Amino acid sequence: MGHREDLLEGAKRCLLAKGFVRTTARDIVKESGTNLASIGYHYGSKDALLAQAYVEMVEGMSGAFDGGGEIRGEPGSLERFAEVWSNIIGTMREPGSMWRLSMEIVAMGDQLPEVREHLARAQREGARGIVTIFHGGREEDLPEETVDTLGYFYLTLMMGLMAQWTFDPKSAPEAGQLTEGLRQVIEGVRRS
Numbered sequence: 001m002g003h004r005e006d007l008l009e010g011a012k013r014c015l016l017a018k019g020f021v022r023t024t025a026r027d028i029v030k031e032s033g034t035n036l037a038s039i040g041y042h043y044g045s046k047d048a049l050l051a052q053a054y055v056e057m058v059e060g061m062s063g064a065f066d067g068g069g070e071i072r073g074e075p076g077s078l079e080r081f082a083e084v085w086s087n088i089i090g091t092m093r094e095p096g097s098m099w100r101l102s103m104e105i106v107a108m109g110d111q112l113p114e115v116r117e118h119l120a121r122a123q124r125e126g127a128r129g130i131v132t133i134f135h136g137g138r139e140e141d142l143p144e145e146t147v148d149t150l151g152y153f154y155l156t157l158m159m160g161l162m163a164q165w166t167f168d169p170k171s172a173p174e175a176g177q178l179t180e181g182l183r184q185v186i187e188g189v190r191r192s
Contacts, residue, residue: 004042006032011053051118064091066133075136086175092165103166127151
């Protein structure tokens, strides 16, 4: 691995250990075995490096969301909805879960404009990717309208879950509760 990759891996470890705000450039250098100048050379700034590390960590979660490709429910079905949310919630239970880090970044967004812009661009791709986990297909085939509606619908649910699991995991909903809620919404729409 070169300095660029070493910095990225060191930044990931620092994010999980200390969070975004408490991680310093010196922490990253110590963790990665590189030097301070490498951060500026390869990433422009510590915040840009941390943002990239965070995005890669989130992208790495997609395998956990789809159960490593082992989802049994048909694309778009309530069974698949329950299964995927169960997988997502499972990642929120894990020790050292990165979802607490996600809430820190959301809360600090106004104070980190460079990071916010970087993550806003990545969020759009996250919306695209999550639709394919629930509904199948290929990301590159999704119409932008689907990303803007269904993709952001799922991201909004995920943000709410992250907040609930961070604030009070004991009362946060399980996948079965989310699925039953969706079922009730569907039944209500059919009646009207």
